Amino acid sequence: MKIVIAHLYPDLLNLYGDRGNIQCMAMRSRWRGIEAEVKEYRLQDAVDFSGTDIILLGGGSDREQQIVCTRLQDIRKEMQAYVEDGGTVLAVCGGYQLLGHYYDTPDGRMRGLSLVDLYTEQGDPRLISNVVLQSEELPYEIVGFENHGGRTYIGENRPFGHVVHGYGNNGTDGREGVLYKNVIGTYLHGPLLPKNPHVCDRVLQHALERKYGISELAPLDDTQEREANRYIVNRFHAG
Numbered sequence: 001m002k003i004v005i006a007h008l009y010p011d012l013l014n015l016y017g018d019r020g021n022i023q024c025m026a027m028r029s030r031w032r033g034i035e036a037e038v039k040e041y042r043l044q045d046a047v048d049f050s051g052t053d054i055i056l057l058g059g060g061s062d063r064e065q066q067i068v069c070t071r072l073q074d075i076r077k078e079m080q081a082y083v084e085d086g087g088t089v090l091a092v093c094g095g096y097q098l099l100g101h102y103y104d105t106p107d108g109r110m111r112g113l114s115l116v117d118l119y120t121e122q123g124d125p126r127l128i129s130n131v132v133l134q135s136e137e138l139p140y141e142i143v144g145f146e147n148h149g150g151r152t153y154i155g156e157n158r159p160f161g162h163v164v165h166g167y168g169n170n171g172t173d174g175r176e177g178v179l180y181k182n183v184i185g186t187y188l189h190g191p192l193l194p195k196n197p198h199v200c201d202r203v204l205q206h207a208l209e210r211k212y213g214i215s216e217l218a219p220l221d222d223t224q225e226r227e228a229n230r231y232i233v234n235r236f237h238a239g
């Protein structure tokens with residue numbers, strides 16, 4: 001068995017080491033005897049998602065996002081076909097914003113991919129915090145870090161999690177991120193998956209189910225990861 005992970009524009013969208021998410025997915029696959037191949041796409045590369053199982057779109061500053069968003073319009077149709085066919089996507093912060101219709105800033109509107117019905121408007125101040133989320137689908141809390149000027153509104157879509165600590169999508173509605181088909185969009189940066197092995201396995205399981213019909217992953221020993229996760233939950237959410 002093998003999974004193919006496409007990393008879109010790692011040279012531009014890699015704030016706070018979003019790349020660590022790739023390493024986590026690859027290692028948790030290999031520990032289970034599943035081969036993992038990572039394809040890095042640069043801005044000028046032609047994309048072909050036909051053999052792709054997971055796409056990672058990381059975060060970036062407004063300047064980098066602007067560069068990427070122009071290029072994304074060229075690959076929009078390929079990405080849309082992939083998503084509608086049940087392809088797995090993890091999009092973080094700037095990448096999450098670009099899943100939607102647009103991101104408005106004082107310098108103008110960045111057009112998004114319109115893969116998910118959401119939009120983002122820049123506000124003041126930046127929303128910077130450690131984050132704890134609860135999810136209806138996952139066995140324990142999701143922890144992470146957010147730093148964004150954008151306020152995202154997901155309408156009727158399901159959120160990735162409910163905010164226990166932090167700001168989330170817009171600091172007002174108590175929701176964080178978005179779930180759409182096998183797409184996860186979230187503001188949680190950097191080592192999201194190493195900090196949350198249950199989220200990593202959810203992503204892997206979606207990809208393996210689509211490709212091989214596998215609905216359960218072999219368990220791994222996550223004792224230390226669970227302890228680290230619990231420590232963060234207790235630190236930011238007393239009680």
Ligand code: GLN
Nearest residue numbers: 059060093094148149150
């Ligand atoms: N530039 C976007 C914002 O500030 C996303 C930033 C990020 O990816 N951290 O909202």
